[in-house]
Amino acid sequence: MSTALREAAKAGELTAEQREAVRDLILVLADSKRLLGMRYGNWMLGAPELEAGIACASMAQDEWGHARLLYALLKDFGEDVDALEHGRTAAEYRSIEALDAEPGSWPELVAVNAFVDLALTLQFEALAESNYLPLRQRVQKVIEEERFHAAHGAAWLRRIAASGDEGHEAMKTAIAAITPIVLRWFGPDSNRANAIHDASLIDAVGSDMRSRYVERAAALLRDIGGAGAFGDLEPDFSTFDEATRRTPGTSPDERTITQIRGDRNREFLMD
Amino acid sequence: MKHEPAGNGVTMDHEQDARAKHRNKAVLDASTRTTHELRASDSPRDERYRSDDPDVDVLWRALCEVADPELPVSLVDLGLIRAMRRDGDAVHVDVTFTASACPCMEFIILDIRERLMQEDGVGSVTVLDVWDPPWHNDDMTAHARALLKSFGVAA
Numbered sequence: 001m002s003t004a005l006r007e008a009a010k011a012g013e014l015t016a017e018q019r020e021a022v023r024d025l026i027l028v029l030a031d032s033k034r035l036l037g038m039r040y041g042n043w044m045l046g047a048p049e050l051e052a053g054i055a056c057a058s059m060a061q062d063e064w065g066h067a068r069l070l071y072a073l074l075k076d077f078g079e080d081v082d083a084l085e086h087g088r089t090a091a092e093y094r095s096i097e098a099l100d101a102e103p104g105s106w107p108e109l110v111a112v113n114a115f116v117d118l119a120l121t122l123q124f125e126a127l128a129e130s131n132y133l134p135l136r137q138r139v140q141k142v143i144e145e146e147r148f149h150a151a152h153g154a155a156w157l158r159r160i161a162a163s164g165d166e167g168h169e170a171m172k173t174a175i176a177a178i179t180p181i182v183l184r185w186f187g188p189d190s191n192r193a194n195a196i197h198d199a200s201l202i203d204a205v206g207s208d209m210r211s212r213y214v215e216r217a218a219a220l221l222r223d224i225g226g227a228g229a230f231g232d233l234e235p236d237f238s239t240f241d242e243a244t245r246r247t248p249g250t251s252p253d254e255r256t257i258t259q260i261r262g263d264r265n266r267e268f269l270m271d
Numbered sequence: 272m273k274h275e276p277a278g279n280g281v282t283m284d285h286e287q288d289a290r291a292k293h294r295n296k297a298v299l300d301a302s303t304r305t306t307h308e309l310r311a312s313d314s315p316r317d318e319r320y321r322s323d324d325p326d327v328d329v330l331w332r333a334l335c336e337v338a339d340p341e342l343p344v345s346l347v348d349l350g351l352i353r354a355m356r357r358d359g360d361a362v363h364v365d366v367t368f369t370a371s372a373c374p375c376m377e378f379i380i381l382d383i384r385e386r387l388m389q390e391d392g393v394g395s396v397t398v399l400d401v402w403d404p405p406w407h408n409d410d411m412t413a414h415a416r417a418l419l420k421s422f423g424v425a426a
Contacts, residue, residue: 061370061372061374062370062371062372064372065370065371065372065373066371066372068371068372069371069402136403137401137402137403138402138403140402140403140404140405141371141402141403141405142371144405145370145371
């Protein structure tokens with residue numbers, strides 16, 4: 001391992017390689033948080049109970065808050081934050097592929113809550129001691145707020161599993177679709193990943209993240225009697241773009257991105 | 272030190288985003304909103320939220336008169352004001368929020384600026400949002416807890 005970098009108060013203090021990798025990671029996380037907020041938000045009025053709908057509203061608000069904290073950081077990397085937030089097409093989004101489509105049922109949303117939100121939180125935990133100070137200073141707040149999301153996801157997971165009806169099957173099918181995407185999303189142990197790991201900008205490379213995820217997700221799966229839903233622990237990265245953490249040519253649905261951009265709201269701007 | 276120094280230059284665009292400010296001008300105009308009237312003299316001093324420098328301490332007192340937009344409690348008593356510095360006529364305030372998606376951020380920042388600009392010798396106010404350490408219930412003063420209890424909010 002090379003010598004650890006000293007603390008960086010600004011992105012300009014990182015090497016070009018580190019800067020690009022950290023910037024890409026922040027954008028991937030920000031876009032994923034934004035999409036996840038939309039997915040939660042759409043269930044504010046469709047959840048099976050009033051309390052669950054309110055929880056979705058609250059989680060959506062948190063996710064958008066986290067996205068805002070992250071987008072704001074990208075100014076330090078010379079980005080036009082307003083253009084990033086409001087000027088991109090669906091094809092330019094870097095959100096995790098497991099959020100590309102709207103969950104079609106409540107059990108599918110619960111699968112997202114428990115298994116996609118977990119992946120994002122684990123990635124934040126790996127940044128809790130980052131040498132890039134502005135990021136580290138924001139991570140703890142995110143992790144604290146995520147505890148409630150994890151508790152909500154786990155509680156509903158068990159509840160749906162205990163019901164034993166078709167909702168349980170729908171949830172298991174959704175989990176089986178999510179986990180391989182997440183395991184690949186953590187990325188290969190590449191030179192790029194090692195460059196930021198060696199500089200203590202992050203405390204894990206892809207394989208570490210996969211181990212952590214499997215450990216935490218397995219505990220959830222045990223609770224619902226559905227072990228063995230993981231895909232290959234050595235994912236196929238042949239179509240994987242490390243910068244976007246996606247397969248090129250894929251994207252979230254355009255309708256959702258139009259809503260996120262706020263195209264229709266712009267008609268009401270008081271310019 | 273409990274609070275890491277701010278000033279890494281990374282903050283939300285409170286100053287520069289003129290367009291957003293313009294867009295929200297009507298809703299953000301403090302004079303059109305009802306806020307709770309607070310007097311600094313009603314707020315007992317908490318050792319954490321004062322300064323030995325009288326020129327800075329007067330600013331802490333001033334913010335004891337700025338209520339949270341949703342509660343009859345000052346921003347100081349809530350523990351949202353993390354630090355204040357004076358550099359000539361420029362004042363720098365580090366502020367945190369109870370939640371990362373606090374819907375009142377812009378209100379709070381405008382209220383801080385408006386109140387501090389009324390103090391003698393203050394020519395500009397820069398507000399920096401800080402998140403480390405995250406806000407916690409313990410950051411509230413005993414006075415804030417008592418007020419919230421009387422207001423029916425669990426604290």
